[in-house]
Every structure is written in C-alpha cells, then in structure tokens.
Amino acid sequence: MNSLSITGKKWHYKKFDSDYVSFLKENYFLDEITAKLLSIRNIDKEYIKSFLEPSVKNLIPNPKILRDMEKTTSRIIKSIKENKKIGIFGDYDVDGATSTALLGKYLNVLKQSSEIYIPDRKSEGYGPSISGFKKLIEKKVNLIITVDCGTLSFEAIEFANSKNIDVIVLDHHQSEITLPKAFSIINPNRIDDNSDLNYLCAAGVCFMTLVSINSQLRKSNWFVLNNLKEPDLLNYLDLVSLGTICDVVPLVGLNRALVKQGLKIINLKKNIGLKTLIDLCKIESKTSTYHLGYIIGPRINAGGRVGKCSHGAKLLLNNNPKESFQLASELEKFNSERKKLEKSLLNIVLNTISKNINDPVLVLIGENWHEGVIGIIASRIKDKFNKPTIVISLNNKIGKASARSIPGFDIGTAILSALQNKLLLKGGGHKMAGGFSIEENKIKEFKDFIIKKFNTKTNNNLNINYLYLDSSISASALNLDFYNKVEKLSPFGSGNPEPKFLLETVRVVKSLI
Numbered sequence: 001m002n003s004l005s006i007t008g009k010k011w012h013y014k015k016f017d018s019d020y021v022s023f024l025k026e027n028y029f030l031d032e033i034t035a036k037l038l039s040i041r042n043i044d045k046e047y048i049k050s051f052l053e054p055s056v057k058n059l060i061p062n063p064k065i066l067r068d069m070e071k072t073t074s075r076i077i078k079s080i081k082e083n084k085k086i087g088i089f090g091d092y093d094v095d096g097a098t099s100t101a102l103l104g105k106y107l108n109v110l111k112q113s114s115e116i117y118i119p120d121r122k123s124e125g126y127g128p129s130i131s132g133f134k135k136l137i138e139k140k141v142n143l144i145i146t147v148d149c150g151t152l153s154f155e156a157i158e159f160a161n162s163k164n165i166d167v168i169v170l171d172h173h174q175s176e177i178t179l180p181k182a183f184s185i186i187n188p189n190r191i192d193d194n195s196d197l198n199y200l201c202a203a204g205v206c207f208m209t210l211v212s213i214n215s216q217l218r219k220s221n222w223f224v225l226n227n228l229k230e231p232d233l234l235n236y237l238d239l240v241s242l243g244t245i246c247d248v249v250p251l252v253g254l255n256r257a258l259v260k261q262g263l264k265i266i267n268l269k270k271n272i273g274l275k276t277l278i279d280l281c282k283i284e285s286k287t288s289t290y291h292l293g294y295i296i297g298p299r300i301n302a303g304g305r306v307g308k309c310s311h312g313a314k315l316l317l318n319n320n321p322k323e324s325f326q327l328a329s330e331l332e333k334f335n336s337e338r339k340k341l342e343k344s345l346l347n348i349v350l351n352t353i354s355k356n357i358n359d360p361v362l363v364l365i366g367e368n369w370h371e372g373v374i375g376i377i378a379s380r381i382k383d384k385f386n387k388p389t390i391v392i393s394l395n396n397k398i399g400k401a402s403a404r405s406i407p408g409f410d411i412g413t414a415i416l417s418a419l420q421n422k423l424l425l426k427g428g429g430h431k432m433a434g435g436f437s438i439e440e441n442k443i444k445e446f447k448d449f450i451i452k453k454f455n456t457k458t459n460n461n462l463n464i465n466y467l468y469l470d471s472s473i474s475a476s477a478l479n480l481d482f483y484n485k486v487e488k489l490s491p492f493g494s495g496n497p498e499p500k501f502l503l504e505t506v507r508v509v510k511s512l513i
C-alpha cells in the first residue's frame with residue numbers, strides 16, 4: 001500500500017514476518033494481532049515474556065554496572081551517616097522535577113537534612129551556575145547532587161571544588177570526552193560507561209542510585225540501628241514513570257518495567273502532590289501514559305516555562321493537602337498562560353517561516369521570543385514539517401535556543417560538535433532534543449554547520465512524511481476484546497508507539513464542520 005493522505009502523508013504498512021507470527025502463536029499461545037504487533041516491533045523470542053510482562057525485579061541490573069556508582073553511593077552514605085546537609089540541584093523540566101523529588105523524598109524518610117534548588121530559566125538558564133551553587137553553599141550544604149544536569153558544568157563544579165564542596169552528577173545528557181572534575185558522575189551516556197542503560201532518563205538514573213544506597217544501608221544494618229523503616233523503593237516509581245514518559249526516552253528494557261509498575265503506583269495516589277494535580281485535571285479514569293505526557297507533564301513543566309521554576313518539584317515533594325492544592329492551582333494557572341503565549345508565538349513563527357521552508361533543518365530566529373515556550377514551538381514546527389527545528393530567541397546580541405529533532409538525526413551530538421567547534425557559548429542535549437546559547441554573529445555559521453551535519457549523517461528520504469500503519473481492521477472488530485489484545489503491548493510511548501490501524505470501507509455519516 002502506498003497512498004497519499006489529505007495531509008500529504010504517505011501511508012505504508014509496517015513489515016512483519018508471517019512465519020514468525022505463526023511461531024509466536026504456536027509456541028507462546030498468542031492471538032493473531034498480538035503476534036503480528038510483536039513481529040512488527042522485531043521483539044526477539046527470548047524477550048517475549050519480559051516485553052509482555054515487564055517486571056522491575058527481573059529486569060533491573062546491579063546498579064554497579066553504571067560507572068561511578070560505587071563511588072557515588074559511598075559518598076552519599078557518608079553524608080547520611082554524618083547527618084550532613086545535602087543540596088539537590090535540579091533542572092526545571094519534568095525529568096528534573098521528578099529526579100529532585102525522588103532524592104528529596106528518600107532523604108526526608110531517612111530524616112536527612114536537605115535543600116533543593118531549581119534555577120530560574122530566564123535569569124540563570126539551564127544547568128548549574130556559580131550563583132546557584134553559591135546559594136546552596138550559603139545554606140550550609142556539605143554535598144551537592146545535580147540531577148538531570150551537570151555533565152557539562154565545568155565552571156560551576158570548579159567553583160564548588162574551590163569551596164571544598166563535593167559535587168555528584170546524576171544525569172543522562174550526552175557528554176564530551178573531557179568531563180568536569182566532579183567527585184563522581186553517573187551518566188549512562190558518558191563515553192566511558194558500558195552499562196547499556198543509555199535509554200534511561202535522569203529519574204531512572206536517580207532510581208538506580210537509590211537502589212544502590214538502600215542496599216548498602218541495609219547491609220550495614222543502618223535502618224535497624226537508627227530505628228527507621230526501610231523505604232520501599234517501588235513506591236517511588238510513580239515519579240520515575242512520570243519523568244520517563246515526559247522526557248520521551250525509549251520505552252525499552254528496564255524503562256518498560258519502570259513505567260508499567262509506576263502507573264500502578266500512580267493509580268494508588270500515594271503522592272499527595274501528584275494526586276492533587278490529577279484530581280484538579282479531572283482525570284477520572286485510570287491514569288495512563290497519555291495523561292502523564294499530555295495533561296500532567298505540561299502542567300508540571302509550566303512553572304519552569306512561565307511561572308516559578310521550583311513549583312513542579314515542590315508539588316511532587318509536598319505532603320500537605322492544602323499546600324499541594326495551592327501549588328497545583330498555580331501550576332494550572334501557569335499552564336493556561338503558557339498556552340496563550342504558545343498560540344501567539346506559533347502564529348508569529350509560522351508567518352516568518354516561508355524563507356526557510358526548503359532548508360533540511362529549520363533554524364528560526366526572532367527578537368525576544370519567550371524563552372519558556374520556544375521549546376514547544378520547536379516541537380510544533382518539527383511535527384508540522386517533519387524536519388529538525390531550532391528556535392532561537394535573541395536578546396542583547398545573545399540567542400537562547402531550543403532544538404527538536406526527528407528520528408535519524410541526533411541533535412544532541414550535533415550541538416556538542418558545534419560547541420567543540422566554538423560556535424556556541426554553551427549547549428547540550430540528547431538525540432531528540434537540546435538547547436544552547438549563541439552569539440548573534442555566529443548564527444549564520446552555526447546554521448551552515450548544522451545543515452552540513454544533517455546532510456552528512458542522513459539520507460534524502462528522511463524528510464518524507466510517512467504514516468506507518470500496523471494493520472487494517474474492520475469496524476466490527478473494534479471491541480473490548482480487541483482493545484485488551486492491543487493493551488498487552490503497553491505501556492506505549494517513544495520506542496514503542498501505539499499501534500495504528502486502518503479502517504477500510506468506512507463512510508462519513510455526519511460531519512460537524
């Protein structure tokens with residue numbers, strides 16, 4: 001099948017192996033549609049059971065396989081045993097907020113003194129800064145842990161070192177060969193890490209770190225000696241699943257288990273802040289990955305975009321129903337404001353795009369575009385034109401940029417390469433998204449650089465807008481039994497997209513247009 005839709009997309013059925021479908025049906029007692037969907041996703045027969053029944057217990061590896069895990073665990077436990085105050089420096093997006101809340105909640109249960117710090121997007125920008133670290137040090141912290149940031153924070157970490165404050169980095173963003181001189185850096189995307197856990201988001205990295213810490217404290221009998229009940233880390237998976245879905249990392253391997261189990265915890269509504277936000281959004285059915293990605297996530301993000309950057313983390317950490325309602329209500333207000341700003345800016349950007357429309361990578365520039373929404377705008381433009389998109393907001397000759405990419409072009413690596421070629425002031429990211437700062441006079445050179453990178457790394461078919469279909473079905477087949485069969489492959493998201501089906505011989509009975 002090769003049809004062109006009204007939106008200009010080419011429709012293609014995904015390929016599958018009919019012999020493998022028969023094998024799965026006969027040996028795993030699967031129905032036709034489940035077997036076909038597994039074949040389309042190229043799930044090896046050895047992983048069928050773990051794919052359909054992902055279990056954290058069965059899929060989680062020894063945390064020690066992450067580089068610097070043992071060193072990190074020992075240092076954090078040292079602070080815990082000496083009851084020294086720990087500072088948590090988090091990013092302002094959902095992954096940063098959930099990572100911050102993960103560590104904060106765990107330390108609170110251990111009655112460990114801690115201080116969280118989320119930088120202001122506009123005045124401080126992404127990641128650790130000297131001023132941000134100064135504020136934490138003034139709060140008498142003995143150790144700083146950066147979450148969802150820090151891998152490229154050379155200056156801030158050097159400053160902390162000069163003040164005799166150790167810094168531990170828990171991150172997942174792509175790294176350079178040379179790393180900052182932190183006490184330790186756990187990042188499955190650092191070049192010398194061999195864990196094969198590079199698909200984890202920061203919340204996943206933080207969870208692995210807590211597993212290691214919890215294990216060591218148990219082995220040393222610390223919980224018994226301090227008359228504390230050992231935390232059940234499975235109860236923290238609501239935050240891990242939220243961070244995983246909202247950071248759009250692949251739902252493969254351990255991530256599938258973290259999200260599957262995390263959704264169960266979310267629906268138990270154990271986290272007061274998260275429960276309050278779910279109730280405020282009037283989600284009456286079971287919370288799903290859709291709700292996390294499109295309803296809950298944007299509201300937690302809204303504080304970092306147009307409001308108070310620390311609101312998301314504070315809500316997820318809060319145990320007071322009244323305070324949680326106040327924070328959730330303010331995030332709802334921020335999200336409404338974000339929507340208005342987004343709509344207005346999107347119209348402006350779309351009106352200026354004509355001169356760039358034929359570029360393989362869209363680099364769009366404007367004066368004083370709201371930095372809190374340019375990432376969303378980049379995502380909207382990328383989806384509309386199926387091209388990597390970079391939106392740059394200029395202010396006083398300096399541009400702040402957000403980038404979004406399409407499968408096949410690693411935008412994070414491209415940004416790092418531009419940074420190494422001294423085209424950027426700072427920058428970073430991962431395969432599908434990134435951000436950077438740039439001097440205005442370097443933008444033209446950067447644009448040529450990024451387009452050359454794209455043309456070198458990709459082929460001419462990358463920008464063809466395809467709609468891939470899993471199968472065709474009849475309208476009469478749409479029933480609860482069919483839904484349950486498809487649901488066996490959940491959770492759906494990046495790396496495991498929701499199946500798409502073609503309904504044939506359907507006619508429009510009534511149109512509201």
